[in-house]
Structure formats: structure tokens, C-alpha cells
Amino acid sequence: MPLTADQANYLFAVMRLGPGDRVALFNGQDGEWTAEVVEGSKRGGVLRCLGLAAPQLNPPDLWLLFAPIKKERTDFIVEKAAELGCAKILPVQTEFTNAARIKQDRLQAHALEAAEQCLGTYVPEVSDLQPLQKVLKDWNPERRILWGDESLVGPAQTLAGVTPGPWAILVGPEGGFSETERRQLRALPFVTPVSLGPRILRADTAACAAITLWQSALGDWR
């Protein structure tokens, strides 16, 4: 198996591996593989696959819809969604979203790095920025949306009684959703608003908390 220049630089210049050393590989489909270095330099190299070390761990069918915020907090949301086990990450543009575009490739790289760090072998797809209006218009109503509704401060609605199946979590930008968006979300039959406690959470914190609650009630943390 040939390596890219980036991969070779990391393995042979940064990690200083040599022939016979072993590495863990994953391709996002089959799980984790063990491979052995055959030869390598800063510019390229060859690994030999020795066998499957662990099967692929796929997350439950949970998506995350979030409004991009400041750069480092957006990176953070993608990282945490990958670690906590989301299958797909969809940045959405809301009325109060400042960003007009995102660097999809950078965010996808963050999702990959999070999966590598956490020994996960599944890398969630990060889609490009789309207007929330368009996403909701094209939505398949069989996938329910758990909406972190910041106006519901107070005890959180428990997720114990909600229907299993495909879900998506929706968290807004700093400043929340506009009144128009809130009316629209409240009127959609597939949207369930949920409170995330009595304190106002930042968008990145709300994403972590909502994914955790969903995973422990309906996902693979049970």
C-alpha cells in the first residue's frame, strides 16, 4: 500500500518509524487494521497489511445540525460530534449565523483526526453549509429532530419517552434562533424541543450535552 507525502512525513519524520514497526490503519469502512512498515522516507513509503485488529464501530443513526460560530468553537463542535458518535454533521445557516461559508475540507479533517485520536474507525461526513430553510424544506419527516430550545430554560424534558429511530440534533448559533425560525420549528411535527437545563449554554456546550443525552437515552451508550 503506497502512502501520501503527508502520511509518510508523519510516520517517518515525526514518529520516526522504520522497517518492521507496526501501525494501526483504518479506512472508515472495515475497522482497524494492523500494518507493518516495509520501507519509508519523508516523501513516501510502503506498508504491508497484516490483518484486521478490530471491527468497524459504527455510530447510531444520529445527525448533528449546527450553526457555525467562531472558528475554534466550530472545530470543537465537529470534533465532539465525531467523538460522541454522530453519523453525519450538517452545518446550517440560520438567521443569526454570521458565517456565509465554511471550510468544509478543514472540518472534515477535524472529524478524521477526532476519529483517529479516539480509536474510532468511523469518520462522520461533514456536509457543506446549507441554509436551514432549505434543509427543513427537503427534510425526510421519518428522521426526528431534537431541538435544543434555549427558551426552555428550566428542568430538561426527559428523553426517556421519545421514539427510537433515526434522529438529528439541532443547535443554534450564539443568540439562538430568530422568532420566525422558532415559530417554524415549533410547527413542524417531526421537531421535539428539549431544554438543556437552567443555565444558558454556549452553542458548543449545547451540542455536547444534547448528543450525550440522546446517546444515553436512545443511542449506543445504553
Added chain:
Amino acid sequence: MPLTADQANYLFAVMRLGPGDRVALFNGQDGEWTAEVVEGSKRGGVLRCLGLAAPQLNPPDLWLLFAPIKKERTDFIVEKAAELGCAKILPVQTEFTNAARIKQDRLQAHALEAAEQCLGTYVPEVSDLQPLQKVLKDWNPERRILWGDESLVGPAQTLAGVTPGPWAILVGPEGGFSETERRQLRALPFVTPVSLGPRILRADTAACAAITLWQSALGDWR
């Protein structure tokens, strides 16, 4: 009420407030106050308190014990603990902790900023770094410890059946706890190990997830 130079710079140079403008104040004890600018310059100023706008929202009796990791992730843990509602934050030194000291004042400032951002009026105290061994030796066994045990990968133990009362959450550094520490923790009657799902979480993610689970099972998110 006189202002410090930092506060005056923020209000009058950054936010450009002038006489008659209103600001929200909190002292960490009584809640949120409304005040009016009497006079102000970059170097100082005077505010007049008009009255209490919201009562103090105190978090439940939950502490967070965590091992300091890289700078920005340590900052992040403190920020998230303040937002999600911890009453006290205790950095602890474990066998696999690289840090020999922390900047307590910087972390305390992070906790204050998180409380300000989130309209909370309670600022958790961040203590100085202490060895985990010493903390456990002096521990009051009436406060139970919820231990994010990374060897328990798999479905999370539900917190539904655990005893209410004062609790602390304990999360380890990157690399987890040593075998000696693990044996010791398992032997302590006031320690409850908990799994945080089938994926290995970074320390900062584990802290967010464990606080969220505790808040929704035993805290003020119910």
C-alpha cells in the same frame, strides 16, 4: 461603586458605554443586578446600582475532579464545568499527568468568564493543583465520586438508580489512570465507576459528558 482599570477599559473603551447606559452586574452571591453608568473613562468609572434583576442561580452540590491536560483543553474543561453547573473545580495530579503546576488564577478567570457569558451568576471556585492521592486520603466519604472509567467501554451504566446527595465527577488525563490508581479507586466504597459509551473519549469530552449525565439524572436539569 468604583471600577478597576480592566473593567473600565472594557466598558468605556471596548463597549463604548456612556453616562446613563445600563449594565448587568453580578457578585457571585446575590444574583444579577442592574446598574447605570454615572461616569467613566478608560482608566476608571462609577456605576450606580438600580436593583436586583434576577436572583442567584446556584448549581447543585457537584464537584469536578480532573487531571490537567494541554492548555487549551484544560481551559475548556473549566469553562464547560462552569457552564454545565459544577459548584467547585479541583485539578488533581495523577500518575499520568504531565503538568506539575497550573495557573490557578487564569483558570479561575475562565470560570468567571464562562459564568458571565452564560448569564449565570455563580462562579465555581477553582482550587490549586493537588495530588490525587492526597485528595482521596482527605476525602469526606459522604460525597460520592462518579469515576469516568475508560476501561468500561460499552453501554454506559445508567445513573438512574444512584443515590442523590453531594457528588464529585472524576475524569483522568489522556492515557487514563495507572493500574495502581485504578485498583485504589475500585477499592474505595464511595467511588462509582461509570462507562461513557463505546468510543474512547478525550478527557475534555469525558468531563462534559459525565457532568451532563449527572445533571440530567441527579442535578437541576431534571
